[in-house]
Amino acid sequence: MSAAGDDAVARGAQLIAATGRRPRIAVLLGSGWGPLAERVRDPVELSYAELPAFPTLAIDGHAGRLLLGRIGPHEVAVLAGRKHAYEQGDAAAMKGALQTLAAAGVQVLVQTNAAGSLDRGLRPGALMLISDHLNVAQRSPLVGASGSARFVDLRDAYDPALREQARAAAARLGTPLQEGVYAWVLGPQFETPAEIRMLVALGAQAVGMSTVPETILARWLGLRVLAFSLATNMGCGLEDEALSHAHTLETARSAAQRAVPLLEAVIAGLAP
Numbered sequence: 001m002s003a004a005g006d007d008a009v010a011r012g013a014q015l016i017a018a019t020g021r022r023p024r025i026a027v028l029l030g031s032g033w034g035p036l037a038e039r040v041r042d043p044v045e046l047s048y049a050e051l052p053a054f055p056t057l058a059i060d061g062h063a064g065r066l067l068l069g070r071i072g073p074h075e076v077a078v079l080a081g082r083k084h085a086y087e088q089g090d091a092a093a094m095k096g097a098l099q100t101l102a103a104a105g106v107q108v109l110v111q112t113n114a115a116g117s118l119d120r121g122l123r124p125g126a127l128m129l130i131s132d133h134l135n136v137a138q139r140s141p142l143v144g145a146s147g148s149a150r151f152v153d154l155r156d157a158y159d160p161a162l163r164e165q166a167r168a169a170a171a172r173l174g175t176p177l178q179e180g181v182y183a184w185v186l187g188p189q190f191e192t193p194a195e196i197r198m199l200v201a202l203g204a205q206a207v208g209m210s211t212v213p214e215t216i217l218a219r220w221l222g223l224r225v226l227a228f229s230l231a232t233n234m235g236c237g238l239e240d241e242a243l244s245h246a247h248t249l250e251t252a253r254s255a256a257q258r259a260v261p262l263l264e265a266v267i268a269g270l271a272p
Contacts (some may be wrong), residue, residue: 005096008052012100014049016077019044021068023077025267026098026106026223030082030113030210031249032230035260036071037080043069048081053096055083058238072268077101084210085139086187092141092250096228100213102221105200108162108272109218111227112263114251115182115208116191116235118200122178123231125255127262129166129179130158133212134204137186152219162226162270169266175258182229182245184212193237200235207235224272230259 014025021044029036033043048054048064057064067078083093098109102189115128122128132199142150163179170177187190187209191199201205206229218225233241 002197003039003074007070008179009096009099009103012051012053013103014100015046016068021075022100023068023104023106023268024073024272025074025108025109025110026077026079026101027267028082028112028214028231030111031113032232032251032253033259033263034080034257035256036048037067037078039260039264040069040071040076040078040136041069043067045206051097053099053100055093055097057083058087066272067099071264074267074270075127076267077104082210084093084187084215085137085213086209091139091143092257093215094214095141098217098221098223108221108270109223109225110187110213110263110267111225112213113211113213113227113229114232115206115207115229116233117231118183118196118238119180119205119234120234120238122180122205124233125258126176126231127175127259128206128231129163129177130182130211130229131179132161132181133182133215134157134199134202135212136183136199139186139213141242145220149220154216156220156229157215157219157225159224161176162224166208167272169269170262173262173265175199176263177262178205178250179204182211182227185209188241191236196235196237206231226266228263
């Protein structure tokens with residue numbers, strides 16, 4: 001990052017510190033997961049516009065605000081909204097935001113998204129814990145970075161110990177939580193039936209247009225990652241349904257009553 005970029009990150013971290021909050025867990029909310037923001041205790045709110053290295057958002061369902069408060073025993077930073085690579089072709093769209101949070105002391109990134117299901121056992125409304133990913137787009141947010149740190153080891157990109165804690169929290173709540181591989185495609189168009197068949201053959205259980213760049217960035221920054229998908233539809237060709245962004249948002253909103261309590265319980269129970 002340039003000197004100007006470094007300065008923007010530092011100023012953002014200072015703004016977070018000035019609130020008196022010291023978040024150690026950041027939570028990135030995707031479509032359908034937004035109501036978690038209402039469960040943050042004693043929140044202090046900053047808009048993305050106030051934080052110099054944060055992106056400007058322009059997608060329905062992504063609010064563009066940072067909430068600093070508590071969930072369970074933990075101080076958290078909740079990001080309501082992300083900028084997607086498909087908007088301007090930039091896989092590093094969330095780089096400055098994650099660098100700011102890391103500079104402010106965040107150690108764990110919990111990610112959420114809405115995704116298409118590639119598994120007939122993962123029906124719309126179901127929740128999936130991401131165990132691994134496929135970077136189908138073959139783009140990296142680290143292009144242009146320098147030094148040996150850019151050669152990030154992604155063997156355990158989704159932290160095994162955090163995943164075990166998430167499974168335990170789901171079991172305590174009695175909430176079904178499947179586990180599987182998430183495939184990242186660039187978008188913004190939905191996949192063709194042939195592409196869905198390819199992804200199934202490659203071993204993915206869900207497909208979406210986010211999360212993977214942020215995971216790569218987080219691991220580059222030394223953050224541990226935990227991630228969840230909310231299935232909003234079956235992949236194109238698996239069933240006879242028309243796909244649209246509006247349909248994705250509506251299904252995600254209707255499933256929030258199951259997804260958000262689980263996410264809250266997982267975060268509250270984390271032992272980072």
